[in-house]
Amino acid sequence: MSFGKFGKISYVSQTKVADFVKYLEEGKIMATRCSGCEKLYFPPRADCPDDLSTDMTWKELSGKCKLLTYTTAHFAPTGFQDDLPYTIALAQCEEGVKVYALVSKDVNEDEIHIGMDLRIMPLRLPNGRITYELKKAKASMR
């Protein structure tokens, strides 16, 4: 499966971790774990630089995360202007890895604050494309 359908605009079509998209379509946010040193990687990697292992296994993330920092962009690179303004965020997953994504348009900008609970969710885009976004965590999820 091509990785080229990932994100609003993709700059990479071929990667050893293309199955990430297949899992995303099944509703799963997957990281990779090195079978040798057990280090967890998100975004997923096919190769572990710590022990030079290529023996990696997929590991599903719970999706639970906390907001580390964010910005609301009012200018955008080519292809993203129609979505302005949008909030780009970095969050810390409960498994320890970090995730970089947009905050869902469902969340009001004035509600966004560092430390808030978020959840990574797959998001289907037009033209068969797919990505993930950060939604407000609901009480039922904990």
Next chain:
Amino acid sequence: MSVAIVGVGQTPFSRSCGVSIRELCFEAFRDALKDINLAPKEIDASIICSAPEYDKQRSPAGLISEYLGLTPKPTLYAESICSSSSTGVKIGYSFVKSRLHDIVAVIGFQKMSEISSAEVQERMGRGADIQWESPFGTMMPAGYAMFARAHMKKYGTTEEQLAKVKVKSGKYSLLNPLAMFRRAVTLEDCLKARVIASPLKMFDCCANADGASCVIMASEKKAKKITDTPVWVAGIGAASDTLSTTGRANLTGLDCSVEAGKQAYKMARIEAKDVDVAEVHDCFTIAEIMAYENLGFCKLGGGGKLIEESQTYIGGKIPVNVDGGLLSKGHPIGATGGSQFRTIVLQLQGKASKTQVDGAEVGLVHNIGGIGLYGNVTILRR
């Protein structure tokens, strides 16, 4: 054997220079040679620095070397985005120190107007990790804005403190005839400007520019024949950090600044308090505040207070970016580091006219590529 900087030159930085890249480089090269006893044919090697995504010319080193009359001496191209010419100086230092070459010219340039605004916008999006972060529509201001937001939360840094960095920049821009924006701005101007990427507003951000710079380096023996006022390279530090935001451990400072600074201070056998005048990479106001902290001009979290107390003005504890910095000069990527070197060299030679820091003996150049991706710190001595 010590390595000296014997000549520095720069073109005016402008929105659109109206000349070709070879001509732009010639202007800076000629400026660097104007007051020193050195002919172009005596230069043993050249290092040409720019960010290639703005160049139409493939492999510009050959073109520039030919136009400056440096053929058949060896030339090469060096790139670390916004810190390309600091990287060039580091390579030049290695050439001279190793005795491979006695005299080296480092020429940095960027003609950002070479390509259309639409093409610039397209390239902007590809400065991040193209597989995992560019698909979310990020760009440079957003990256630094995320650091600003985290810094404000952790240390209580305010938008007013960020704005005060630009107010200082504007004040000194009036004294720099080569700056692109030569105008004072008020705190109110800064705070009411349109938002680019919250909390950063227009005056928190530097602007694209065209320009070139030149740094001529020489061995100790040659340096003394070329000029009466050589400036010595006392310390060099360089480090990198992850391109990805997800790979960063620190969201309130640039670890590559800290590491490069440590190396440079150690090599120069000095501490932060010994620096008399500094040029730091103020691509955004938050970047200058983080640089104060990461270079040890104040404690972590103390950057906002340092500018609020005007300690980085001339007469303060440590004058920083008294040429207006990137925020007013403009930021022609590949030329920026060379322009910073020029400012510090002129300061240490006592030739900085209205912005002269009295008795400056030790200067520092801090030049960052990307969002804390490539860190370069160089210490110069009179």
